[in-house]
Amino acid sequence: MNIENSRRSFIKKSALGAAGFTMAGMGMSSSSYARIMGANDRINVAIVGLGRRLYAFNEPISMKSSNVRLAYLCDVMKGQRDRAANSFKHLDYKFKLENDVRKIMNDKSVDAVINATPDHWHTPGAIMAVQAGKHVYVEKPGSHNAREGELLATAYKKYGKVIQLGNQQRSSRESIEIVKQIHNGIIGVPYKAVTFYSNNRGETPIATKAPVPDGLDWELWQGPAPRQEYKYNTWDYHWHWYGWTYGTAETGNNAIHEMDIARWALQVDHPERVSVEADKRHFINDGWTMYDTMMASFYYPGNKVIEWDGKSRNAYNTYGSDRGTVIFGSEGTVFVNRGGYKLYNRDGKLLRDSESADDEGGTALGGGGGMSTNHVLNFFNTIRGKEELRSPVDEMMKSTHMCHLANLSYRLGKDLTIDPVTGRAKDNDALKLWGREYEPGWEPII
Numbered sequence: 001m002n003i004e005n006s007r008r009s010f011i012k013k014s015a016l017g018a019a020g021f022t023m024a025g026m027g028m029s030s031s032s033y034a035r036i037m038g039a040n041d042r043i044n045v046a047i048v049g050l051g052r053r054l055y056a057f058n059e060p061i062s063m064k065s066s067n068v069r070l071a072y073l074c075d076v077m078k079g080q081r082d083r084a085a086n087s088f089k090h091l092d093y094k095f096k097l098e099n100d101v102r103k104i105m106n107d108k109s110v111d112a113v114i115n116a117t118p119d120h121w122h123t124p125g126a127i128m129a130v131q132a133g134k135h136v137y138v139e140k141p142g143s144h145n146a147r148e149g150e151l152l153a154t155a156y157k158k159y160g161k162v163i164q165l166g167n168q169q170r171s172s173r174e175s176i177e178i179v180k181q182i183h184n185g186i187i188g189v190p191y192k193a194v195t196f197y198s199n200n201r202g203e204t205p206i207a208t209k210a211p212v213p214d215g216l217d218w219e220l221w222q223g224p225a226p227r228q229e230y231k232y233n234t235w236d237y238h239w240h241w242y243g244w245t246y247g248t249a250e251t252g253n254n255a256i257h258e259m260d261i262a263r264w265a266l267q268v269d270h271p272e273r274v275s276v277e278a279d280k281r282h283f284i285n286d287g288w289t290m291y292d293t294m295m296a297s298f299y300y301p302g303n304k305v306i307e308w309d310g311k312s313r314n315a316y317n318t319y320g321s322d323r324g325t326v327i328f329g330s331e332g333t334v335f336v337n338r339g340g341y342k343l344y345n346r347d348g349k350l351l352r353d354s355e356s357a358d359d360e361g362g363t364a365l366g367g368g369g370g371m372s373t374n375h376v377l378n379f380f381n382t383i384r385g386k387e388e389l390r391s392p393v394d395e396m397m398k399s400t401h402m403c404h405l406a407n408l409s410y411r412l413g414k415d416l417t418i419d420p421v422t423g424r425a426k427d428n429d430a431l432k433l434w435g436r437e438y439e440p441g442w443e444p445i446i
Contacts, residue, residue: 043380046072046104048125049117050084052237053139056168056372057114058087066380071110074098077235078215099217101125105132112383114376115139116166118239120246123148124224124444126393130159137379139166141252142393146404146423147435149397154446156393164379164389165396167260169338171375174356175261178334178341182265186343187329192305193262197254197323200315206287207231207242224442241288244411249290250312251403254323259298260399261325261336262306269398270423271298271306274416276409282313296406301420308406338371398423408433 045068047057061068073084073095081097088095104110105128112135115125123143126136142165143149156163169175182190210232212218218230225245239246240253247253263269278294296308309318319326324337332351335342340356358370381387401423408430409416417426425431438444 041067041384043068043111043383044071044109045069045112045114046074046098046107046110047084047114047116048072048074048101048104049115049121049139050075050077050080051116053116053166054084054087056166056369057116057376060373060376060380062088062091063377066377068380069093070095071107072096072098072104074101074104076217076220077213100220101128105129105134108133110134112137112162112379118221118246119248119252120144120225121223123152124438124442126152126163127155127444127446130155130161130163133161135162135379135383137164137166137376138393140256141248141400141403142166142397143400143404144246144248144252145434145436146401146408146425148444149401149404151444151446153394153397158446162379162383162389163393164375164382165391165393165400166372166375167257167391167396167399168360168371168375169257169261170264170390171378172338172356172358172360172371173374174340174354175336177354178336178343179261179265181343182327182329182334183267186332187327187334188331190266190327190329191303192307192328193266194307194309194319194326194328195255195258195262195324196309196311196319196321196326197250197258198311198315198317199254199313199322201292201313203283204238204241204287205233207234207238207289222439224438224444226437226439238287241290243289244407248403249407250292250310251294251296251308251406252400255308255310255406256400256403258323258325258337259306259308259402260396262327263399263402265325265327265334265336266300266304266306268300268302268304268306270401270420271300271405271418272420273299274402274405274409274418275299276406276415278406278410291410294406294410296409298402298405306402308402 050073060066061070070088073081075081076099085097098104113129115136115138117125119141122138126138129136143152208231209229212230216235221235234242276296278291280288280291281293292312294310298306321337324335327334331346333344338360340354342350343352345351360369360371378387378390382389405416412429416430
C-alpha cells in the first residue's frame with residue numbers, strides 16, 4: 001500500500017472509530033454520521049485553464065453524488081474567470097477566482113487539480129501539482145514534447161499521485177466493450193488500424209504584433225515558454241497553429257484521441273519506424289504556420305501498423321465519419337468512434353451496430369458530454385481507491401509520444417527509426433528537438 005492509500009485508510013478507520021463511539025455514547029443521528037463520512041471522503045478541486053474544455057468539468061463537479069467541492073477557478077484571463085464563475089453559480093457554496101496557479105499549489109486544502117491549460121503548460125503544471133501533493137487530471141496531449149512525456153511518466157511513479165490524461169474515449173462504455181472483445185479475438189489477430197480526423201477549420205489570422213488583450217496576464221500565460229512579444233490572436237486558441245512554442249499541431253490537439261484507441265486495440269507500445277507525409281494545403285497565405293494535412297504511418301514489432309489520416313481544413317468524410325478508428329483483424333473489422341462501434345466479419349457483413357448512449361461531440365470545439373463526465377468521475381473515484389484509473393499517464397504518454405514522433409518526422413522531413421522498448425529516436429537530429437528551451441526558472445525538475 002502506498003503512502004497516500006495508507007493515509008486515507010488511517011483517516012477512514014479513525015473516523016469510523018470516532019463516529020462509532022459518538023453514536024453509541026451520544027446518540028448521533030445517522031444523517032450526522034453520513035455528513036462526517038462525506039467530509040472525510042470529499043475532494044477539494046481546482047480547475048486551472050477555463051477555456052473551451054470548461055464545460056466538460058461542470059457536470060462531474062456539480063453532481064451531489066461526486067462529493068466534490070470546487071475550491072478554485074483559475075485562469076490568466078479575467079474574462080474567462082468571470083465566464084466560468086457564471087457557469088458554476090448554481091453551487092450552494094463559495095469558491096475562489098484566481099489568476100496565479102502558484103497560489104493554488106501552495107494551498108494545502110486543495111486535493112486535486114484539473115489542468116486544462118494550453119499544451120506548453122501541461123507537464124510543468126502537472127509536475128508542480130504532484131510535487132505540491134495534489135492529484136492531477138491533465139488534458140490531452142499532456143506534454144509539449146517527447147522529453148516532457150518522459151518527465152511526466154517519471155513524476156507519476158516518483159510522487160505516487162493519481163495522474164489521469166484527458167482522453168475521455170477511454171471511458172466510453174462502447175469503446176471499453178469492443179476493445180475487450182478485440183483482445184479476446186472477436187476479429188482474429190488485429191494487425192492494422194487506420195485513424196482519422198476531418199474538420200473544416202477556416203482561415204487563421206496572421207500573427208502580427210499587437211497590444212496584450214485587456215484582462216490577460218501575458219507573463220503567466222507564457223509561463224514555462226521563453227518570453228515573446230504578444231501577437232494577435234495568440235492566446236485564444238490560435239496558439240495551436242502559430243509555430244511550436246506553445247502547441248503540438250493537430251496531432252497533439254486531436255490525433256491523440258484516435259491513435260490512443262488504435263494502440264489500445266492493437267496492444268502495442270512504441271513503434272520501430274515512423275514515416276510522415278504532411279504539408280500546409282489550404283489558405284496558403286494565412287497565419288497557419290505548420291501542416292494542416294498529414295498522413296503518418298507507425299510500424300510496430302509483430303508487423304502491426306497504425307496510420308493517421310488528418311485533414312484539419314478539409315471536412316470530406318473519407319471513412320464515413322468526421323473522426324474515428326478502423327481496426328483490421330485476420331477475421332474481421334471494427335469501426336469505432338465516440339458514437340459507438342460497428343463490427344464486421346471478414347466478408348464485410350455488419351454483425352453488430354452499437355450506438356453510444358453518451359452525447360460527446362465529434363469535431364466540435366470544447367464542450368463535454370457523457371464520456372468526459374465518466375472520465376472525470378473515474379479520476380475522483382481512483383483518488384478514493386474505489387476504481388482503477390482508465391488513463392494512467394505513464395501508459396497514455398505512449399499514445400502522446402506518437403504525436404511527438406509524427407511532428408518530429410514532419411519537421412525534419414525524414415522517416416525516424418525508433419527504439420521500440422524506450423520510444424527514443426535513433427536519429428541525432430530528432431534528439432536535438434526532443435525537449436525544449438524554457439524560460440529561466442520555469443524548468444520542470446523531477
